[in-house]
Amino acid sequence: MADAPIYEARGISKSYGSVVALEDVDLSVHAGEVVGLVGDNGAGKSTLVKVLSGAHQPDAGSLHLDGQERSWRSPHEALEAGIETLYQDSGLCPDLTISGNVFLGREKLRGGLLGKLGLLDHRGMARIAHEELDRAGIGLTEVRRTVKDLSGGQRQAVAIGRAVAWARKVIILDEPTNHLGARQSGEVLRVMDKARERGLGVVFISHTLPHVLQVTDRIVVLRLGRVVADEPTSSFSPDTLLKVITGLGRSTADVIPEDAPA
Template sequence: MPEPLLEARGVVRRFGHVEALRGADFTAYPGEIVGLIGDNGAGKSTLVKILSGADQPDEGQILLDGEPVRLDSPHVAREHGIETVYQDLALAADLDPSANLFLGREILRGGFWGRLGFLDKKAMAREASEAIVRLGVSLKDDAAVVADLSGGQRQSVAVARAAMWAQKVIFMDEPTAALGVVQQRGVLDLIRRVRDQGITVVLISHNMQQVLQICDRVEVLRLGARVARLDTAGTSVEDLVAAMTGGTVKEHQ
């Protein structure tokens, strides 16, 4: 195996008397899709928040490219090349896709008008269009506001935004939830294309069939700790369920 790209070692997170993470470990390698699964209350959301800078651990260590890092905020995580696609997508419904891709990273016009805060909408539209084409995203109308797009297209815009800015890792939280079969297939294909660009994808999902279909490996949390690391080749849904619930399952990596 190559050297890990992103690691969590012995991460502990307490909320009062509740210990959400009990020395949790996690490893993601360069250029892979790794699934992060676990039953409700296993600690997945807490671990992802810590790895994406939205929360901080009480104990433990985060390493990026083998070096310890402090991800004090989502902004710091983004500076380290880590992006997150949340389940609610965090899109501005009244803006078009290109404006959403540059949300918070707008390009200003040059000279006097830029100093006054005027945006270079043509430059943003051009770069957004190039990113969308590069990822193979199909939108019915590039100028339509996000509110007028289908669920699958909105999800694609959110993924494209993350892929446009991520340099190392993208976390995707239930990216196919509430989508139809055809839309799910489109989003999964998009995730593969993101991986093929050299970006590591961490997929958080309750859909075990999809996890086995798209992921290279799976890491399983139970009661706030990692309990299994599995290659998807030769692994069944029953193996994943057994790992999540405390049954017997062979571990391999």
């Protein structure tokens, strides 16, 4: 992609005490691009997500949004800047409705005096939640249902729909298809396609390599805290991707033949 990335991490290092989780890591995502972030357990994926989303401060390196260097003192600052993150556990409130969850922490008040008194605009929120979930490609639009009555897959769909609905620039999904059945995973992958169509930058973390190969434009592989490959998805086969992840080939050049289909 020739244009500049919408979001970029340069030279990120992060240690936990004596454990080096990330070392000099670069990661970029463009508007309308889905980047897969893969690696074995402990490779540093979640740590990188926490740096990108403002939950952790890096020890070294910089973040650039729309070409401008930024730093986040909290996840809230990254959210305000248009970066949505869906963590491995979705953080929904089971006792609230779907609509209530979509607006969690961003509640809409009623107009006039009632709003000044703190009354919520439930009807307005339900209407917007319905529109946004529909626009995100989520089939689940009965937004007055309570989240505890939904299946695991449906909850995941709500969590993703919420993130896509609010994201203005970047959406980061850490293992969103974990524990989902085939049909539900298909829905999640479709939502990522929609997010790409809307011009968001998408970072997708997953252990399920067929999903990564199916939905991403580019794949970044982390091994022991370092980037060992950053290539268009078309240059990987399932076999070469696995080899790069596990380190059975010493570098990408060892496992990707030069005449690999582009």
